[in-house]
Amino acid sequence: MAVPYILKRSRKRRRTMSLHITRQSAVIVSAPYFTPTSEINSFVEQKYAWIQKNIQKQKEQQVREGEKLYISGEYFHYLGTPYPLEVFFQQNLPPGLVFWSNRFYLNCPDGVDRRKSYFIEWYKTKAKAYFAGQVDNLSRQLQLLPQRIRITSAQTRWGSCSPENNLAFSFRLIMAPAPVIDYVIIHELMHIKEKNHSAQFWKLIEKVMPEYKLHRRWLKENGNKFIL
Ligand SMILES: [Zn+2]
Numbered sequence: 643m644a645v646p647y648i649l650k651r652s653r654k655r656r657r658t659m660s661l662h663i664t665r666q667s668a669v670i671v672s673a674p675y676f677t678p679t680s681e682i683n684s685f686v687e688q689k690y691a692w693i694q695k696n697i698q699k700q701k702e703q704q705v706r707e708g709e710k711l712y713i714s715g716e717y718f719h720y721l722g723t724p725y726p727l728e729v730f731f732q733q734n735l736p737p738g739l740v741f742w743s744n745r746f747y748l749n750c751p752d753g754v755d756r757r758k759s760y761f762i763e764w765y766k767t768k769a770k771a772y773f774a775g776q777v778d779n780l781s782r783q784l785q786l787l788p789q790r791i792r793i794t795s796a797q798t799r800w801g802s803c804s805p806e807n808n809l810a811f812s813f814r815l816i817m818a819p820a821p822v823i824d825y826v827i828i829h830e831l832m833h834i835k836e837k838n839h840s841a842q843f844w845k846l847i848e849k850v851m852p853e854y855k856l857h858r859r860w861l862k863e864n865g866n867k868f869i870l
Pocket residue numbers: 829833838839
């Protein structure tokens with residue numbers, strides 16, 4: 643079976659050919675400048691089993707590490723639910739990410755960075771709208787009014803409340819279940835009243851959200867999945 647590969651011919655190389663696999667699973671063959679193509683092809687074919695094995699191994703490793711590959715079949719969370727991604731590329735259609743009927747559709751050529759940026763943009767847009775609405779709801783319920791709301795890209799700081807009562811939330815939180823998001827919002831709103839994490843602060847939180855510890859722990863254990 644033919645393996646697609648990227649060929650790098652080198653004038654410096656004397657005799658040997660070598661092969662490596664990139665993080666995006668592309669096969670790169672380095673060969674001396676004048677090596678006949680047939681020889682390169684048979685070299686790659688001899689390595690077929692090795693290539694397949696290593697691509698598979700690498701993918702499993704990346705999945706274990708929670709690293710996103712932005713390929714079809716991969717799942718992306720939105721409000722706590724994982725939805726599958728389908729990637730395609732059609733030049734006559736506008737590029738970008740669409741969420742439709744419980745599925746992500748991404749029209750985009752190859753390139754992890756570009757694909758990732760479409761996801762970040764999509765999540766940020768959703769986060770902005772969601773936080774605006776839900777902060778409004780909860781702040782009415784709690785009678786705690788913040789100044790402004792800002793959406794950040796923070797990786798581990800889910801939310802904050804400034805001395806002026808400006809609230810900030812990481813767009814990544816939009817991947818978490820709604821009750822977990824509510825916990826973070828309530829937490830930051832409560833800082834309008836209590837600017838610390840004293841026993842009194844946690845008591846106030848518990849009063850409005852008795853199960854808050856569950857959500858806090860969930861975030862600690864699962865937050866690393868939302869890095870992108
Ligand atoms: Zn806090």
